[in-house]
Amino acid sequence: GAVVSQHPSRVICKSGTSVKIECRSLDFQATTMFWYRQFPKQSLMLMATSNEGSKATYEQGVEKDKFLINHASLTLSTLTVTSAHPEDSSFYICSAREGGESYEQYFGPGTRLTVT
Amino acid sequence: AQKVTQAQTEISVVEKEDVTLDCVYETRDTTYYLFWYKQPPSGELVFLIRRNSFDEQNEISGRYSWNFQKSTSSFNFTITASQVVDSAVYFCAPQGGGGNKLTFGTGTQLKVEL
Numbered sequence: 139g140a141v142v143s144q145h146p147s148r149v150i151c152k153s154g155t156s157v158k159i160e161c162r163s164l165d166f167q168a169t170t171m172f173w174y175r176q177f178p179k180q181s182l183m184l185m186a187t188s189n190e191g192s193k194a195t196y197e198q199g200v201e202k203d204k205f206l207i208n209h210a211s212l213t214l215s216t217l218t219v220t221s222a223h224p225e226d227s228s229f230y231i232c233s234a235r236e237g238g239e240s241y242e243q244y245f246g247p248g249t250r251l252t253v254t
Numbered sequence: 255a256q257k258v259t260q261a262q263t264e265i266s267v268v269e270k271e272d273v274t275l276d277c278v279y280e281t282r283d284t285t286y287y288l289f290w291y292k293q294p295p296s297g298e299l300v301f302l303i304r305r306n307s308f309d310e311q312n313e314i315s316g317r318y319s320w321n322f323q324k325s326t327s328s329f330n331f332t333i334t335a336s337q338v339v340d341s342a343v344y345f346c347a348p349q350g351g352g353g354n355k356l357t358f359g360t361g362t363q364l365k366v367e368l
Binding site: 172180181182183184187229231233238242243244245246247248250 | 301304
């Protein structure tokens, strides 16, 4: 089956620093990747959708200057949390889809970010 | 916009009991997909099922079964003879609308005890 990896799985950073999270599709080419955020005991909330070679489309309320998304290749998308603050501490999950609407999204294992 | 309601926040059962997790959704799309995912304590989402809105046949996969009632916009999930390893948070998620996004419900925490 399709595999999506995320790196790192856990990261602790100091307030004010930036942290980059990678999402890779290992055995397929992902035309679309999605980034979700999940606070403890809450649901997954879609942050943004990115198509390879295009600018990401952010959901309402998500600061695009704070959460920089790059989808430079068909197998890699990155999420950079800039000037992180403790309230950015969360579980970030990416998913990848090979094609259009009839294709499934495959989820990565998630990255737990803690900002101290 | 889509909306999904998982009214059961937490369910506790004893091993070997059957348990049904409810899911009611709202959508303006005429065609859409419905998903169920399992999220164990490790956090990684596990895909369970994808159902096309045109296909109203119930489905069984081992101890899992799904009841899709389009008339009531429900897509309920039943685990038969539950096991401790079934303990997890279960999410129902319709997919549709512009961009074909997944909309996750609030999830149901299932605890299966010995």
